[in-house]
Amino acid sequence: MASPSQCTNLLDCALYWERDAADRICFTQPMGGGDANLRTWTWAQAVDEARRVAAYLKGLDLPLRSSIxxxxxxxxxxxxADLAIWMAGxxxxPIYPILTADIVNYTLEHSEARLLFVGKLDPVWEEMKKGVPADLKTVSFPLAPENGQEQWESIVAAHSPLKDVAECPPDETATIIYTSGSTGKPKGAMISFGAMYRSGRGLSEYLNTTPEDRTLSYLPLAHAMERFVGQAxxxxxxxxxxxxxSLxxxxxxxxRARPTMFASVPRLWLKFQLGVFEKVPPARLDRLLKIPILSGMVKKKxxxxLGLDQVRVAASGSAPIPKEVIAWYRRLGLELLEGYGMTENFSYSHIGRPGRIRPGYVGNPYPDVEHRISPEGEILVKSPGTMKGYFKMPEKNEHIFTEDGFFRTGDLGEIDEMGRLxxxxxxxxxxxxxxGKYVAPAPIENQLASSHxxxxxxxxxxxxxxxxxxxxLSEEARQKANGETRGILANELATLLGDVNRGLPPFEQIAFLAVAKDDWTVENGFLTPTLKIKRRVLDAxxxxxxxxxxxxxxxxxxxEAA
Structure with missing residues (x-):
């Protein structure tokens, strides 16, 4: 192959870089201790390591296309490890690194997994591993919790690189990505090699990405968005x-990374903003940004x-982001391109276009993606990244596509005159x-969440x-929630309620704000691994x-007053 643009799958792309950019650094991995203990790999070293683990997998004589x-x-x-899995056929x-034991067990059993790679994990693994079948073969990465399983480094040392890697036809399943389970048991979306490749190529061409760019990988690789952005x-x-x-x-x-491209989820963009407000109150920052001489210096600082001064492309996805937050970052010189996609289309669906951002809209479809709105108001999308279907769920596959091949997203939407969704x-x-009136909660939640x-x-x-x-409440608000300042906070929240209600039709207006005493985290089950709220848990x-x-x-x- 002369270039990645002539490949048909991502494994071939990796083999291209192994040959044509052998000595270029591809990974920088903290091994504990920050800058004092970093490990780097060149493309030649990384692919060689994958080849050695692939040789080990081949030696297990598993049936072709086994789930790992x-x-x-x-x-x-x-x-x-993912490259090694593909090389071995x-x-x-992927399994989210923060799940309950029953969901871990369900995913492993439903996918018919023959082997499990275990890596860098929090103490929650002690609970998660209760869901791992006792007879499932396990291999541990160097950063894994201490265990008696087979070790990655020992396997690498004991095997020669696999020379003849498996074919990866575009229509074959490359990965099964299980949904985050916010609405019930996870469903396994079968994503083909061709879908992953075309999505990665489409994003690269859209953003004019080059080998000189840099990214920081931190959003869960078990989620389609990071597989799309950070792998494909x-x-x-x-x-x-x-x-x-670590967090x-x-x-x-x-x-350390000084990324040139940085994608995040709304909750983290909000956390960054609140972190700035803790150091510089919003009113003072607003005054500073209005002073011509100081404004540029303040923005750069x-x-x-934040480590974002080299970013040329910034994006937000996975959930709606308040338009006020987009406006705030734009004022700092960072134009957030909001994106939209689903596990079922490998997140390759919509993205904002620089200079054509419209607050409240998630942008236009990628050039090779089609969209339309059904008579019922549902968003329908046809994307090269669309899954083959749900693994072992034929009854669901019958209803998720239209007769002409559009995926039924389940989301409601509208398209403006410039094709923005x-x-x-x-x-x-x-x-x-x-x-008797229907209320759509997400847009209202979006407005409330725009408050500091x-x-x-x-x-x-x-x-x-x-x-x-x-x-x-945010950290800032929690500091006011106790003692004499609670009344001040209550007045501020009441003002927020009134401001939001004024922009809503009467049937959607909110009667009151209830302040939760609980922290909503992934660990306690209130949030999905992608930081979306779990409505069923909140309802209960x-x-x-x-x-x-x-x-x-x-x-x-x-x-506590209830």
């Missing part, structure tokens, strides 16, 4: 990839301290008030005369309190 699972936080070993099955895009283009060490060192990791809600999330007082929120109220919202937790909240007849109520 991966459970680890992002690291170089994750991507090398098998299918990778990466393998096609051949740029250098850095990995994050505590994240800013240092960013500063903020972006430099707006998400107006999720069909399954709509609820009806006692007045709110870290996350959830709008509900099925069967009640009016909807209400449960909010988890706060539903029994709703009647007493309505009886208080106040704009702001507190969970």
């Amino acid at each position: 699972a991966l459970c680890s936080k992002n690291c170089a070993y994750w991507l090398m 098998h299918v990778s099955v 895009h990466y393998l096609y283009t051949g740029f250098q990839q850095f990995f994050a060490e 505590d060192t994240f800013v240092q990791d960013l500063q 903020i972006l430099r301290q 707006k998400i107006t809600g999720r069909a399954k999330e709509l609820f009806k008030t006692s007045k 007082l709110v870290e996350a929120c959830y709008v509900t109220g099925s069967g009640y005369h009016q909807a209400h919202a449960v909010v988890m 937790t706060y539903g029994p309190l709703a009647e007493s909240w309505y009886a208080m007849n106040a704009p702001v109520v507190w969970q």
